[in-house]
Amino acid sequence: MSTESRDPIAKLREMETSRIGLYAVLLFGLVFYLFPVETAVMTMFKTQDAFIRTVPFAPPNADGFTLEALMTAWNTLRPGLINSMFMAIPATLLSALLGSLTAYGLTTLSWRGQVGVVVFIIAGIFIPYQAVLVPLAQFWYQILPDLLNGFVNTVFGFITGGNWTYPSRNGYLQLLQLSVTHAAYGIPICTLLFRSYYQSISDEMIEAARLDGATAFSIYKNIILPLSLPMFAVTLIYQFTQVYNDLLFALVLVNDPASQVATQRLAALTGGVVQSFNTTMAGAIVAALPTLLVYIFFGEQFAKGVAGET
Amino acid sequence: MREILKRLKTAGDTLRSAVRRDASDEQPVATDGGTETAVGNRRRDTLRNSLPVEWELLESSPFWLPPVLLAGFFVYGAILWNAVLSLTDFQGLGEPDYSSLDFSMYAQMASDGAFWQATQNTLVLLVVFTIFCLALGLLVAILIDQNIRFENTFRTIYLLPMALSFVVTATMWSWVYNARSGVFNQLLRVFNLEGLVITLLKPAAVNADVVQWLSWNTTALAAVIFALIWQFSGYAMVVFLAGLRAIPTEHYEAARVDGASTVRMYMRVIIPQLRASAVSASVVLMVFALKAFDFIYSLRGSQPGANMDILATMMYRVAFDSLQWAYGSAIAIVLFLLALLVIGPYLYSEYRRGEL
Numbered sequence: 001m002s003t004e005s006r007d008p009i010a011k012l013r014e015m016e017t018s019r020i021g022l023y024a025v026l027l028f029g030l031v032f033y034l035f036p037v038e039t040a041v042m043t044m045f046k047t048q049d050a051f052i053r054t055v056p057f058a059p060p061n062a063d064g065f066t067l068e069a070l071m072t073a074w075n076t077l078r079p080g081l082i083n084s085m086f087m088a089i090p091a092t093l094l095s096a097l098l099g100s101l102t103a104y105g106l107t108t109l110s111w112r113g114q115v116g117v118v119v120f121i122i123a124g125i126f127i128p129y130q131a132v133l134v135p136l137a138q139f140w141y142q143i144l145p146d147l148l149n150g151f152v153n154t155v156f157g158f159i160t161g162g163n164w165t166y167p168s169r170n171g172y173l174q175l176l177q178l179s180v181t182h183a184a185y186g187i188p189i190c191t192l193l194f195r196s197y198y199q200s201i202s203d204e205m206i207e208a209a210r211l212d213g214a215t216a217f218s219i220y221k222n223i224i225l226p227l228s229l230p231m232f233a234v235t236l237i238y239q240f241t242q243v244y245n246d247l248l249f250a251l252v253l254v255n256d257p258a259s260q261v262a263t264q265r266l267a268a269l270t271g272g273v274v275q276s277f278n279t280t281m282a283g284a285i286v287a288a289l290p291t292l293l294v295y296i297f298f299g300e301q302f303a304k305g306v307a308g309e310t
Numbered sequence: 311m312r313e314i315l316k317r318l319k320t321a322g323d324t325l326r327s328a329v330r331r332d333a334s335d336e337q338p339v340a341t342d343g344g345t346e347t348a349v350g351n352r353r354r355d356t357l358r359n360s361l362p363v364e365w366e367l368l369e370s371s372p373f374w375l376p377p378v379l380l381a382g383f384f385v386y387g388a389i390l391w392n393a394v395l396s397l398t399d400f401q402g403l404g405e406p407d408y409s410s411l412d413f414s415m416y417a418q419m420a421s422d423g424a425f426w427q428a429t430q431n432t433l434v435l436l437v438v439f440t441i442f443c444l445a446l447g448l449l450v451a452i453l454i455d456q457n458i459r460f461e462n463t464f465r466t467i468y469l470l471p472m473a474l475s476f477v478v479t480a481t482m483w484s485w486v487y488n489a490r491s492g493v494f495n496q497l498l499r500v501f502n503l504e505g506l507v508i509t510l511l512k513p514a515a516v517n518a519d520v521v522q523w524l525s526w527n528t529t530a531l532a533a534v535i536f537a538l539i540w541q542f543s544g545y546a547m548v549v550f551l552a553g554l555r556a557i558p559t560e561h562y563e564a565a566r567v568d569g570a571s572t573v574r575m576y577m578r579v580i581i582p583q584l585r586a587s588a589v590s591a592s593v594v595l596m597v598f599a600l601k602a603f604d605f606i607y608s609l610r611g612s613q614p615g616a617n618m619d620i621l622a623t624m625m626y627r628v629a630f631d632s633l634q635w636a637y638g639s640a641i642a643i644v645l646f647l648l649a650l651l652v653i654g655p656y657l658y659s660e661y662r663r664g665e666l
Contacts, residue, residue, distance in 0.1 A: 022453060025453060029468060030464065035486075036493075037482065039482075039493055052490075056492070098380070099377070102374045102378060104373050104374075105370040105371065105373025106370070108370075114370075115661065119661055120386075121382070122657065125597075126652075128601055128642075128645050128646060128649050130646075131389050131392055131645060132389060133392075133626070133630075133638075134629055134638055134639045134642065135392050135395065136388055139388070184383075185381070185385070220373070244475070245604075247475070247608065248603055251626075251630070263604070267477050267607070267608045270608055271608070277485050277491075280484075281481070284477075284482055287477065292473065292474070294473070295470065299469070302469075302473060306469070306548055
């Protein structure tokens with residue numbers, strides 16, 4: 001209880017001890033949030049022998065230091081990293097662009113009932129993906145090839161006598177399917193992020209442009225798009241981490257070993273029967289590297305995306 | 311008081327106030343985003359007055375209709391299809407037989423012990439994970455809000471685990487929980503507590519000289535929940551921090567003038583105002599928990615036996631490992647309904663408040 005009559009010096013001293021306590025708790029927090037990362041980094045530089053003998057937190061001793069685990073992990077994961085980029089970058093760009101267009105159409109051009117469409121699409125953020133997994137697999141494995149077959153046979157049937165068959169799925173086709181899937185499921189969250197941003201853009205500007213005879217498309221191109229660049233940064237960064245980090249869709253859609261993405265390769269490394277923790281930890285760090293770098297350089301934008309705010 | 315007055319503005323706040331200037335005649339209301347509702351309505355009114363509604367619909371549809379159809383097909387189309395598949399007895403080979411639909415998969419589910427166990431685990435995970443994340447996030451947010459130095463550094467590190475994938479964090483935690491040389495057991499050994507923990511937590515039929523966090527039924531789920539709290543409490547922190555920064559400084563001052571202690575001030579004045587933040591954070595956290603598939607799938611790795619199945623992992627196992635696609639679809643429907651139970655009321659209330 002603080003009272004007015006207290007000695008100001010004593011009060012100050014009390015404040016200082018409470019400040020020290022505050023920083024102590026915050027530092028404990030740092031330890032709590034960093035220790036799994038720290039022990040992973042330390043472990044990846046240790047030889048098999050050293051990591052059994054030393055404390056997990058401690059750096060390797062002189063003869064226990066090795067880069068071998070890191071090299072092994074890097075070589076195992078490198079194809080996966082390339083595949084992940086190949087899949088995640090187009091998916092991210094596409095979902096951000098589509099989200100921006102959707103948000104523009106559902107915010108700036110107002111009509112009755114648009115909130116219903118907004119609720120319809122925003123709800124898509126929250127569905128557990130397990131609820132769409134089996135149909136998704138069915139769609140990519142069977143329905144789409146059948147549709148394409150039917151289409152191609154109808155169009156070219158008279159040339160080939162109806163015997164044209166859709167080429168078998170190869171690895172890169174699976175990655176493309178994964179990319180499209182991620183783009184589609186990214187639309188809801190991207191729409192939400194852009195919509196809350198567009199809602200705060202002044203109407204006067206848009207109304208003035210309309211009165212000058214600007215079309216909806218030219219308003220988007222000349223006013224909205226330039227204004228959305230900061231929001232594009234937020235959305236792209238957030239969405240890239242989400243797509244890159246996903247395992248579930250990749251497990252279902254990519255079964256060609258050559259086209260496995262980084263998370264799949266890491267999961268295989270972790271789930272292996274013989275666990276050599278220095279290699280798996282190195283794998284974790286290598287697989288985390290792209291999103292870690294994004295986070296280190298664009299932490300603020302990432303946080304805004306996470307909080308779903310502008 | 312002065313500390314609070316000098317409160318650092320986050321980039322988000324600056325942005326928000328900058329773009330809000332067209333509504334500057336309206337005083338920002340702290341409680342529940344009332345300002346934004348007013349702004350939204352006002353905009354709708356002005357535009358509606360200037361243009362016919364049909365024209366707006368026609369003109370705007372090229373922008374939103376294709377993405378909505380695409381996402382709608384993948385989300386709602388797939389869910390409906392999944393519901394139909396759950397009524398077949400599709401085994402993953404050839405075409406599903408749509409001619410005879412019945413609820414046999416749901417009957418099988420009702421008598422499946424593994425399903426009930428997974429449901430129970432899901433509910434425990436949902437509740438415990440969400441409560442602890444909220445509590446920890448709130449505590450950390452309040453501490454960070456005390457006008458501390460290096461605020462950005464603390465915030466960045468607390469949020470760091472969220473940037474990592476489930477597979478990465480699961481890999482790290484499988485090492486932390488490792489029975490022979492993992493961090494936890496080494497710590498226990500340092501404090502000479504290993505024997506005590508083994509006596510307390512060891513399942514009856516097991517013979518063990520080390521704590522096997524991930525393969526004991528008594529500890530596996532708790533281990534999963536603890537690691538998930540580590541990964542996502544930073545999210546709750548960010549949401550609460552935004553909520554705290556939206557509370558006007560006058561509220562702090564008024565409580566101070568009334569002679570309330572810091573604890574009382576937070577308990578009586580500040581925390582009750584964070585209701586909206588708590589609701590939105592808990593909805594998103596529960597959705598994370600329902601989706602925790604990637605984490606458990608990777609954490610389990612090659613250590614079967616321990617019971618840490620949730621509905622999400624069970625669904626995958628049943629559908630894609632055992633190729634019982636119809637049964638998997640049925641489990642997925644239960645999971646979806648559970649998610650609907652969480653998000654339905656939330657979306658409805660957001661809709662009613664004009665937040666969407």
